[in-house]
Amino acid sequence: MRTFSYIFMGLSAICFAMPALAQGPAAAETNWVAITSGFAMAIASAVCGLAQARATAAAAEGLARNPAARPGIQLALILGLALIESLALYTLVIIFAKVK
Amino acid sequence: MQLLKRAEWLALVRAENLQMKDEQSSASRSETFYSGALDRIRVSMIVLAVLTMLAAWVTYGWHMTVGFAVGGTVSYLNFYWLKRVVNGMADRITKTQRRESVWAVVLRFLLRYFLIGMIAYAIVLVSPASLYGLLAGLFLPVAAIACEAGYEVYIAVARGL
Numbered sequence: 001m002r003t004f005s006y007i008f009m010g011l012s013a014i015c016f017a018m019p020a021l022a023q024g025p026a027a028a029e030t031n032w033v034a035i036t037s038g039f040a041m042a043i044a045s046a047v048c049g050l051a052q053a054r055a056t057a058a059a060a061e062g063l064a065r066n067p068a069a070r071p072g073i074q075l076a077l078i079l080g081l082a083l084i085e086s087l088a089l090y091t092l093v094i095i096f097a098k099v100k
Numbered sequence: 101m102q103l104l105k106r107a108e109w110l111a112l113v114r115a116e117n118l119q120m121k122d123e124q125s126s127a128s129r130s131e132t133f134y135s136g137a138l139d140r141i142r143v144s145m146i147v148l149a150v151l152t153m154l155a156a157w158v159t160y161g162w163h164m165t166v167g168f169a170v171g172g173t174v175s176y177l178n179f180y181w182l183k184r185v186v187n188g189m190a191d192r193i194t195k196t197q198r199r200e201s202v203w204a205v206v207l208r209f210l211l212r213y214f215l216i217g218m219i220a221y222a223i224v225l226v227s228p229a230s231l232y233g234l235l236a237g238l239f240l241p242v243a244a245i246a247c248e249a250g251y252e253v254y255i256a257v258a259r260g261l
Contacts, residue, residue, distance in 0.1 A: 060193055067194040071135055078138065078186050079245055082179060086242045093235050 037095040044091035048084050055080045133255065137248055138183065144244035145176055149237070156233060167223060167230025171237020174219050178212050179241045185209050 059077040063070060149172040157165045188205045216238075223234050 056189075060189070063190055063193040070190055070194055071131075074186055074190050075134070075137055078183055081182055081186070082241045082245065085178075086239065089235070089238050096231065096235060 034099055037099050040091055041088075041095055044088050048088040051084045051087075052081055055084065134252075137252070140251070141241070141244045141248050142176075142179070144247045145172070145179070145240050148243050148247070149176075149240055152236070156236075160233075163227060163229040164233040166227070167233025168237040169233075170219060170223060170230070171234035172240050173237075174216055174234075175238050175240045178216060181208060181212050185212075 055077060059073050062073050149169075153165050153168055153172070156168050185205055185208050188208070192202070192205070220234060223230055
């Protein structure tokens with residue numbers, strides 16, 4: 001697990017380093033909408049992933065403690081995951097609407 | 101006198117039994133009603149997709165309709181696979197007889213996103229005009245869940261389930 005986190009940290013550092021190296025002397029006008037859209041999508045995906053992880057963990061714990069409550073927990077989990085996923089889709093739609 | 105008291109007591113016990121049976125049947129009725137929620141959502145998705153496709157055809161033309169149809173199909177498959185993944189996970193946790201491997205569950209979960217991305221990319225390449233229809237189609241489960249929530253509120257108020 002620690003190795004994976006080191007790999008991902010290294011990859012993210014490379015992603016930040018490449019545009020910095022590619023900058024020319026005469027910088028063009030910055031497209032802030034595209035940049036902020038990228039950050040918005042990243043934040044939305046991260047928060048949705050976190051929310052899905054928490055919902056799944058809570059449901060798994062509930063199922064392990066009380067297997068008889070499976071139908072109710074399963075229904076709530078499916079609906080919760082579908083609605084959490086839709087939040088990332090809202091961000092995607094806004095990005096598509098804003099970035100031409 | 102004693103017979104009268106005994107008859108009263110028997111009537112009381114019978115009434116309590118009837119009340120308990122009524123409560124049990126009410127609980128089982130509500131359990132049956134709420135267990136059918138996923139199937140109702142599935143049907144709502146299909147009905148909403150057909151209605152919205154007709155409206156999109158009339159209003160925006162066939163580009164948007166095709167995009168919406170693809171988006172609706174993707175979201176329907178996504179919802180179905182989500183249900184299967186959650187079922188597999190619940191099977192593993194509750195240790196029922198039907199058990200799937202952890203990797204199969206995780207791969208299926210990730211494969212959903214990959215497929216959605218591929219289809220969206222193909223739509224963008226083939227017909228960019230259909231993109232908004234595709235995005236609208238991806239919201240089909242949310243609309244179906246909203247319909248189901250409204251229906252459950254109505255049933256709870258009307259029938260007291």
